[in-house]
Amino acid sequence: MxxxxxxxxxxxxxxxxxxxxxxxxxxxxxxxxxxxxxxxxxxxxxxxxxxxxxxxxxxxxxxxxxxxxxxxxxxxxxxxxxxxxxxxxxxxxxxxxxxxxxxxxxxxxxxxxxxxxxxxxxxxxxxxxxxxxxxxxxxxxRPRFVTAESAERRHLYRTQIARAEAQDSFVGPSDEFLASLEMVFSIKHARQEDLQRAEELTVRTNQLNSTGRTYSYEELDALRTSPEHLLLVATLDDRFGGYGTIGLCLVEKGETAWYLRLLLMSCRVVSRGVGTVLLNHVIGLAAEAGLPLRADFVETGRNRMMQITYAFAGFTEVERDGDRVVLERASLQVAPHPATVTVVTDAAPETVGAA
Incomplete structure (x- = not known):
């Protein structure tokens, strides 16, 4: 057949x-x-x-x-x-x-x-x-794009298997093992060279995807340079090597509130305790702007994990239209990042026309 x-x-x-x-x-x-x-x-x-x-x-x-x-x-x-x-x-x-x-x-x-x-x-x-x-x-x-990262996907998974074997042989609390990984979580404003992988993430990520919507390279490129939006990508590295680009979020900066239009994280990093790092970073940026943060969420049948992530981060439902929900976190208080990971961020978005 x-x-x-x-x-x-x-x-x-x-x-x-x-x-x-x-x-x-x-x-x-x-x-x-x-x-x-x-x-x-x-x-x-x-x-x-x-x-x-x-x-x-x-x-x-x-x-x-x-x-x-x-x-x-x-x-x-x-x-x-x-x-x-x-x-x-x-x-x-x-x-x-x-x-x-x-x-x-x-x-x-x-x-x-x-x-x-x-x-x-x-x-x-x-x-x-x-x-x-x-x-x-x-x-x-046949994926639309073949990124440098996608071409290395098998090696990324083999590295993950090595991590799992190290965890199985580790004696001690799970937090001590996570600390031993020496994880570095990097968040930066998306650059043009990030967009093929960003599009791929919207296509491939299901469980930790807030809306299930896919974005094309061209749409992401327009949003990347829009002054009304923030397009952020996240990577994770540890002592075994890199996990690659594992997170993406799109924020619309409104006058009375910020709107998190898309948040997704690769399921590869769920067990590393870093699932809220990117969300906490956006919460902090909204707090710096002095505005509440709202988030779009669409129940896809596969993203219950993301709904739970929002709930634990203090978001509550304020609007609903069928399976389409608007969540809000009115508090400006920012939760600390996990002690087992170092978080690194860049200073400013890439300007239009920058290399």
Whole structure:
């Protein structure tokens, strides 16, 4: 079965192994041969920022050893190799990456396995490996921009896995572990070179997205230079390396109140205790202006986490039209940043025409 039509982007392709990534069956002792056209697709999508994983009914250690032997093990994160249903492996992969199940595509040569996934997790795009090249030509597999950061996405996740392993072996309170990361959270006014990644964030971020609205590069560029708006981007680094650009917010500066039109944060940093840093920074800027801060919120069915973030930050509902809500934080008191992170900000927005 070929790919099903959908609106969202594919963030991770999950592969079967036997007669899909390679010709032959590992546990039958076949002389396995990599499918070079499949490997070419894996490398191409990896360069576009699409992640890869595995859901294979196989002996885990033998399969990993064969992937290492073939020189392609590094492409796959959170592989699920064992004897459980493929749909269970897909659910585990989505949970480990912290993305929606509908952001996965699954490639398998066997009709039975494709049917099982279609039935159990119909949100997943299911692809017969025989139809692979036609399937991956679809727009869902092709981001509009390929940023330097998206091209490094796999490495960012592998670094995240290293952090998780360090956390698992750490003895002591969680705050001490977070402090040991030596995190630096940087907030700056968006520059032109930030806009491709900013657009990508509006497309890819669902759970910590206040409105679910996407913004084009051109819209963001106009807002970046508008005197009535603030467009801020945030990055996070620690002793393991960078997380990349993980936050974006858009503020409209009204005469009687400031309006937070968009706030989003990458789910990659939720466990780092920095989810409120960007919001607190905007609260502080509004306080400096002596104005209350209002925030647009649209209930998308997937952003409950952002609604909770606003509630804990002291925002209350003042207007509602169906699933569209206006929240307000009338208090000008600013909460301190977490002690486990150093926050760095720039002084002023980029001026029009600046390099």
């Amino acid at each position: 070929s790919a099903k039509p959908r609106q969202g982007r594919v963030k991770c392709v999950v592969w079967d192994l036997d007669n899909t990534v390679w010709d032959g069956v590992l546990l039958e002792g076949d002389d396995l041969r990599l499918k070079q056209d499949v490997v070419a697709v894996i490398r191409e999508l990896d360069a576009l920022g699409v992640l890869h994983s595995i859901a294979s009914k196989n002996d885990h250690d033998a399969a990993i050893a064969k992937l290492v032997e073939f020189g392609i093990e590094e492409y796959f994160i959170y592989p699920q190799i064992g004897w459980s249903a493929k749909s269970e492996g897909l659910r585990q992969i989505a949970q480990s990456i912290n993305i929606g199940i509908d952001a996965l595509a699954f490639v398998d040569d066997q009709e039975f396995e494709r049917a099982e996934v279609n039935h159990a997790v119909p949100e997943v795009i299911v692809v017969d490996v025989a139809d692979l090249h036609d399937a991956v030509a679809a727009p869902e597999f």
